[in-house]
Amino acid sequence: MTTSRSTPPGARATQGARARARQEVTAAIKDEARRQLAADGAAKLSLRAVARELGMVSSALYRYFPSRDDLLTALIIDAYDSLGAAAEEADAAFRAIGEAGEAGEGPTPARRWVTVCQAVRAWALEHPHEYALIYGSPVPGYTAPATTVPAASRVGLLLIAILREAYEGKGVALPPLTPGVRAEADRIAADLAPDLPPEVMTALVAAWAQLYGLVGFEVFGQFNKVVEDRAAFFTHAATGLAHGVGLVK
Amino acid sequence: MTTSRSTPPGARATQGARARARQEVTAAIKDEARRQLAADGAAKLSLRAVARELGMVSSALYRYFPSRDDLLTALIIDAYDSLGAAAEEADAAFRAIGEAGEAGEGPTPARRWVTVCQAVRAWALEHPHEYALIYGSPVPGYTAPATTVPAASRVGLLLIAILREAYEGKGVALPPLTPGVRAEADRIAADLAPDLPPEVMTALVAAWAQLYGLVGFEVFGQFNKVVEDRAAFFTHAATGLAHGVGLVK
DNA sequence: TCCAAAGCAAGAGCACTGCTCTCATTTCGG
DNA sequence: CCGAAATGAGAGCAGTGCTCTTGCTTTGGA
Numbered sequence: 001m002t003t004s005r006s007t008p009p010g011a012r013a014t015q016g017a018r019a020r021a022r023q024e025v026t027a028a029i030k031d032e033a034r035r036q037l038a039a040d041g042a043a044k045l046s047l048r049a050v051a052r053e054l055g056m057v058s059s060a061l062y063r064y065f066p067s068r069d070d071l072l073t074a075l076i077i078d079a080y081d082s083l084g085a086a087a088e089e090a091d092a093a094f095r096a097i098g099e100a101g102e103a104g105e106g107p108t109p110a111r112r113w114v115t116v117c118q119a120v121r122a123w124a125l126e127h128p129h130e131y132a133l134i135y136g137s138p139v140p141g142y143t144a145p146a147t148t149v150p151a152a153s154r155v156g157l158l159l160i161a162i163l164r165e166a167y168e169g170k171g172v173a174l175p176p177l178t179p180g181v182r183a184e185a186d187r188i189a190a191d192l193a194p195d196l197p198p199e200v201m202t203a204l205v206a207a208w209a210q211l212y213g214l215v216g217f218e219v220f221g222q223f224n225k226v227v228e229d230r231a232a233f234f235t236h237a238a239t240g241l242a243h244g245v246g247l248v249k
Numbered sequence: 250m251t252t253s254r255s256t257p258p259g260a261r262a263t264q265g266a267r268a269r270a271r272q273e274v275t276a277a278i279k280d281e282a283r284r285q286l287a288a289d290g291a292a293k294l295s296l297r298a299v300a301r302e303l304g305m306v307s308s309a310l311y312r313y314f315p316s317r318d319d320l321l322t323a324l325i326i327d328a329y330d331s332l333g334a335a336a337e338e339a340d341a342a343f344r345a346i347g348e349a350g351e352a353g354e355g356p357t358p359a360r361r362w363v364t365v366c367q368a369v370r371a372w373a374l375e376h377p378h379e380y381a382l383i384y385g386s387p388v389p390g391y392t393a394p395a396t397t398v399p400a401a402s403r404v405g406l407l408l409i410a411i412l413r414e415a416y417e418g419k420g421v422a423l424p425p426l427t428p429g430v431r432a433e434a435d436r437i438a439a440d441l442a443p444d445l446p447p448e449v450m451t452a453l454v455a456a457w458a459q460l461y462g463l464v465g466f467e468v469f470g471q472f473n474k475v476v477e478d479r480a481a482f483f484t485h486a487a488t489g490l491a492h493g494v495g496l497v498k
Numbered sequence: 499t500c501c502a503a504a505g506c507a508a509g510a511g512c513a514c515t516g517c518t519c520t521c522a523t524t525t526c527g528g
Numbered sequence: 529c530c531g532a533a534a535t536g537a538g539a540g541c542a543g544t545g546c547t548c549t550t551g552c553t554t555t556g557g558a
Contacts, residue, residue, distance in 0.1 A: 018505070018554060042386075043292060048544065059547080060507050068545065136386025137291075138469055181485040184478040191475070205475060206463065206486040212471075213462015214455065220387055226440070226454060229433040236430040237455040240493060267525060267534070295515065308518080309536050317516065505554075515544065524535070 026064050028054055030078065033071055034130075041129050042072065072133070077151050079130040083123050084154025090119035091158060109166030110239070110247040116158055117211055117238035124215045131219055135212050156208060160193050163204060166247055167196055174199045174246035203245040210241060275313050277303055279327065282320055283379075290378050291321065321382070326400050328379040332372050333403025339368030340407060358415035359488075359496040365407055366460055366487035373464045380468055384461050405457060409442050412453060415496055416445055423448045423495035452494040460490060 032050045047068055051058040065071040094115040098107030107115075124131040134152070166172045177185050177199045185198035192201055214237050217223050218230055227233045281299045296317050300307040314320040343364045347356030356364075373380040383401070415421045426434050426448045434447035441450055463486050466472050467479055476482045 016555075022505090046544065047546090057508050058545085059509075062546075063506060132386030135465075135469075135471075137381030178485065178488075181478075181481050184476070184481050185485075187477060188475070188482075202482070202485065203489070205472075205482070206489060209462045209466040209471070209486075210459035211462065213458045213460065213465065216384075216462065216465065217458040220384075222384075222458070223454075226437070227433070228436060229430075232430050232433050233437075233451070233454070236427065236434075236451065237458075239427075240452070240455060241459075244489060244493065265526075271534090296517090297515065306537055307516085308538075311517075312535060500558090502557095503555085505552105507552080508550085510547105510549085512547080513545095516542095518539105518541080520537100520539085522535105522537085524533105526531105526533080528529100528531095 022064070029061060029064055029071070030074060033075060034078075037075060037129050037133070038127070042133050045072070047071065073145060073148070075130070076134055077148050079127070079134050080148060080151035080154065082127070082130070083120065083134070084151060084158075086123040087116050087119045087155045087158055090122075091116050091162075108249050109162050109169070109171050110242045110249055112162045112165075113159070113242040113245075113247055114235060114238045116155070116162065117241065118235065120155060120211065121215050121218070121234055121238075124219050128219050131215070135216060136220070159204060159208060160196070163196060163200060163245060163247070164193065166249075167200065171249045172197075172200055172246040173248050174203060177202070200246050207241045207245045210244075211238070214238075271313070278310060278313055278320070279323060282324060283327075286324060286378050286382070287376065291382050294321070296320065322394060322397070324379070325383055326397050328376070328383050329397060329400035329403065331376070331379070332369065332383070333400060333407075335372040336365050336368045336404050336407055339371075340365050340411075357498050358411050358418070358420050359491045359498055361411045361414075362408070362491040362494075362496055363484060363487045365404070365411065366490065367484065369404060369460065370464050370467070370483055370487075373468050377468050380464070384465060385469070408453060408457060409445070409450075412445060412449060412494060412496070413442065415498075416449065420498045421446075421449055421495040422497050423452060426451070449495050456490045456494045459493075460487070463487070 029050060032053050033045060036045050036049060036053075045068070047061055047065075048058040050071075051061045054061075065074065091112055094112060095107045098105065098111075124135075163172065174197070181202060182198075185202040188205055189196060189198040189201040192205075214234060218227075218234070223230060223233075278299060281302050282294060285294050285298060285302075294317075296310055296314075297307040299320075300310045303310075314323065340361055343361060344356045347354065347360075373384075412421065423446070430451060431447075434451040437454055438445060438447040438450040441454075463483060467476075467483065472479060472482075
């Protein structure tokens with residue numbers, strides 16, 4: 001993480017054999033770590049095992065990641081980015097095919113919403129241990145450094161963008177707020193999207209958390225023996241979430 | 250866990266000094282383990298440290314819990330029970346004070362729902378690491394044994410009971426199901442509560458997961474810098490969940 | 499061009515972990 | 529009362545994260 005580059009900022013595009021080698025080794029370490037993560041989960045990720053697999057001695061690995069937690073943080077950022085990219089790609093693809101399709105099947109905000117939710121679910125099912133890393137219980141006493149914030153925000157920003165499109169097209173309707181949350185709702189809206197109504201933004205934050213509740217329950221096996229056709233159930237629930245944030249079309 | 254009692258089932262109420270001592274030691278181990286769990290989280294829970302704190306040698310501890318995972322499983326069951334009890338007590342207390350109160354403030358199903366949700370949230374905030382143990386990412390490769398099922402179901406059963414009361418009082422209304430989930434909804438209802446309409450039971454399962462999404466996001470710090478007045482926000486969201494399962498009064 | 503400085507790999511070592519095995523002691527039941 | 533079962537203690541194995549020292553290699557500036 002600490003990119004303490006001794007070379008001045010104006011380094012050439014060809015940045016020296018050493019720096020290139022460093023990047024390659026760093027990438028190799030992350031790749032192998034991701035492999036072990038996917039295989040056995042975060043708790044069994046071992047620096048020594050990673051080093052062993054890469055044919056290097058364990059102490060050498062500390063030149064690249066000063067601690068196990070730093071390696072995990074790097075993997076967390078990558079996971080957030082991977083999830084965000086998956087959601088954005090699914091949305092873009094849906095909009096592309098939608099515009100070329102029939103009139104009655106266009107990419108309405110509500111359908112975009114469900115599409116993004118489904119993309120999140122699909123990514124989580126494909127990468128359960130990485131999902132656990134970012135949305136499961138955090139490592140004990142570990143609070144994610146600020147570095148993770150941009151990557152972590154991608155899905156949220158995408159959901160806000162969908163709501164914004166709907167709002168501009170008058171496609172969002174929600175009952176007024178009760179007095180108890182009025183102030184907090186104003187705060188939330190002012191922070192995240194001042195151009196959108198507070199009741200919508202508050203519902204968005206709640207729906208955001210609820211989405212990860214749904215996905216988490218499925219990924220972590222809480223739906224075992226309860227829900228069978230999980231895809232159908234999820235689509236139904238995601239549609240309910242869309243209604244919950246006021247998406248009516 | 251393996252209660253391989255050599256004493257016949259008809260053992261006396263005074264069940265021997267040895268058996269009593271065993272129970273006490275077992276309880277002491279769990280207590281100390283819970284202490285360490287609350288202090289440092291599940292990943293840092295160490296059998297040796299527990300034994301050390303109890304003044305016994307680590308190998309002796311294996312006479313009581315054959316492995317670290319078994320100790321964790323015992324803690325998981327206790328946590329589920331503690332959470333379930335907290336929810337049930339909150340509900341019972343609310344109904345008790347409600348019946349004695351004014352007419353317009355009675356314990357309607359919707360208000361019972363919110364009360365139970367708040368109890369779950371409160372318990373989770375008081376026992377974050379135990380919450381992480383049961384609703385965070387499961388221990389890698391670890392699937393909860395069937396032993397945990399009854400304890401884990403308590404909150405769910407309570408929510409079903411609330412819906413049933415509402416349904417009998419005609420206090421539940423929900424739009425019809427879309428064809429896509431019809432079959433799965435029928436299955437879910439048949440499994441969990443055949444006397445309640447499928448659309449209600451399906452919404453209940455979704456709301457159940459969504460509730461833990463809301464609680465998890467708060468406990469795990471995902472609401473940092475996003476939601477300030479979390480109690481007000483949660484009450485608002487829980488009320489939304491109540492509407493989502495069709496509780497109208 | 500040369501050399502000091504920085505980067506790097508390797509190995510040894512510390513303190514810790516879960517878990518197993520053996521051996522002595524205590525306790526209980528037939 | 530005595531054998532069997534339960535329990536505790538200790539040593540030991542394999543593994544972990546992490547640190548420190550020791551040399552070697554690359555690099556960038558004088």
